[in-house]
Amino acid sequence: MNLSNLFKIALRAISNNKLRSFLTMLGIIIGVASVIAMLAIGQGSKKSIQEQISEMGSNMIMVHPGNNDRMRGGGARMNASEMQTLKNADYEDIANKCTHYVAYVSPTVSGSGQMIYGNNNYPTSVTGVSLDYLEIRKLTISKGDMFTEQDIASSAKVCVIGKTIVDNLFPDQEEPVGKVVRFGKVPFTVVGVLTAKGYNSMGQDQDAVVLAPYTTIQKRVSNITYLNSIYASAKSEDLTSKAIEEISEVLRTNHKIREGAEDDFSVRSQEELSSMMTSTTDMMTILLACIAGISLVVGGIGIMNIMYVSVTERTREIGLRMSVGARGIDILSQFLIEAILISVTGGLIGVVVGVGASYALQLALGWPIYIQPYSVLLSFLVCTLTGVFFGWYPAKRASELDPIEAIRYE
Numbered sequence: 001m002n003l004s005n006l007f008k009i010a011l012r013a014i015s016n017n018k019l020r021s022f023l024t025m026l027g028i029i030i031g032v033a034s035v036i037a038m039l040a041i042g043q044g045s046k047k048s049i050q051e052q053i054s055e056m057g058s059n060m061i062m063v064h065p066g067n068n069d070r071m072r073g074g075g076a077r078m079n080a081s082e083m084q085t086l087k088n089a090d091y092e093d094i095a096n097k098c099t100h101y102v103a104y105v106s107p108t109v110s111g112s113g114q115m116i117y118g119n120n121n122y123p124t125s126v127t128g129v130s131l132d133y134l135e136i137r138k139l140t141i142s143k144g145d146m147f148t149e150q151d152i153a154s155s156a157k158v159c160v161i162g163k164t165i166v167d168n169l170f171p172d173q174e175e176p177v178g179k180v181v182r183f184g185k186v187p188f189t190v191v192g193v194l195t196a197k198g199y200n201s202m203g204q205d206q207d208a209v210v211l212a213p214y215t216t217i218q219k220r221v222s223n224i225t226y227l228n229s230i231y232a233s234a235k236s237e238d239l240t241s242k243a244i245e246e247i248s249e250v251l252r253t254n255h256k257i258r259e260g261a262e263d264d265f266s267v268r269s270q271e272e273l274s275s276m277m278t279s280t281t282d283m284m285t286i287l288l289a290c291i292a293g294i295s296l297v298v299g300g301i302g303i304m305n306i307m308y309v310s311v312t313e314r315t316r317e318i319g320l321r322m323s324v325g326a327r328g329i330d331i332l333s334q335f336l337i338e339a340i341l342i343s344v345t346g347g348l349i350g351v352v353v354g355v356g357a358s359y360a361l362q363l364a365l366g367w368p369i370y371i372q373p374y375s376v377l378l379s380f381l382v383c384t385l386t387g388v389f390f391g392w393y394p395a396k397r398a399s400e401l402d403p404i405e406a407i408r409y410e
Contacts (some may be wrong), residue, residue: 032350
């Protein structure tokens with residue numbers, strides 16, 4: 001019996017039981033659609049995080065006080081003195097001495113409280129920085145100007161605010177530049193407004209920001225002499241590791257740390273953060289795909305079940321075919337083709353449903369998605385193999401029936 005006849009017989013058998021065949025396909029459809037949608041969400045989240053990190057500056061370096069490795073290793077919590085190891089002199093030395101690989105450097109000092117203008121207020125934090133902070137964090141000014149070096153030297157009470165602060169303090173579309181706002185009891189003159197950036201992939205509002213000269217925050221808001229952190233930017237992404245070494249060497253010299261002794265500071269790059277976030281999203285994507293893949297197994301079991309029913313119902317037909325010359329391989333091929341047709345058709349419908357569901361989630365919920373061709377191909381390949389795997393045993397059983405016993409079957 002040639003292959004075209006076997007296909008015709010398989011198609012006829014499926015069309016004679018349309019509802020049953022569709023219900024059998026349903027497990028495959030749900031499985032394939034789930035795998036595609038879950039992988040699209042996982043890959044979309046990964047891509048979104050990478051883009052957000054890139055926007056913040058892929059060559060950005062963060063210096064924090066204390067040794068974070070000891071804390072992650074289960075060591076004792078650092079005391080207050082260990083959190084005050086970064087000084088203004090450290091920032092100045094990094095800016096003056098780390099010129100080979102470091103392009104920009106800025107200290108950061110922050111304080112939390114209420115930003116007030118008239119009858120409006122908004123809970124936020126104000127961050128003290130230098131002029132290089134804009135370059136490091138890829139920020140731009142949309143209105144007004146950035147404060148100046150003279151403002152930093154004189155600890156001037158001036159600030160630059162983000163769009164969220166503008167919307168909450170100036171709801172009547174009043175021009176914010178030139179207005180005096182209060183942070184707690186300290187008045188600040190708004191000299192500029194930052195260009196809006198929206199929310200990042202971790203749900204943080206990047207526009208709820210207030211920037212001021214770091215000397216102002218140290219003296220007039222927090223009343224401290226140390227820095228909360230130092231941000232820097234390597235001249236290129238390839239030079240990030242060399243820039244970290246350069247910064248670490250200056251800090252170890254400043255802090256008089258002997259060779260082999262533990263640092264009282266930690267230096268991290270965006271590359272490390274990117275790697276950590278990528279590995280986390282990859283793990284979540286694999287987990288989601290495995291959960292969705294269970295539907296494919298359930299769909300395969302459904303195919304096996306329906307093929308067993310089909311073999312039982314058509315036992316006499318099988319006996320008649322074999323009695324007129326059909327070989328065991330022909331019977332095996334007939335039922336195997338039927339199982340593959342069901343799984344492949346279900347797979348094609350599942351691909352359409354999965355892609356459609358992915359875009360529907362993006363439109364309805366705003367979730368980032370990214371459909372990679374390999375996920376569609378993999379899902380389709382798996383559903384085909386599922387049809388072969390779960391359809392083979394019932395087909396094999398049908399091919400091994402005794403023709404005489406099959407004809408007698410009631």
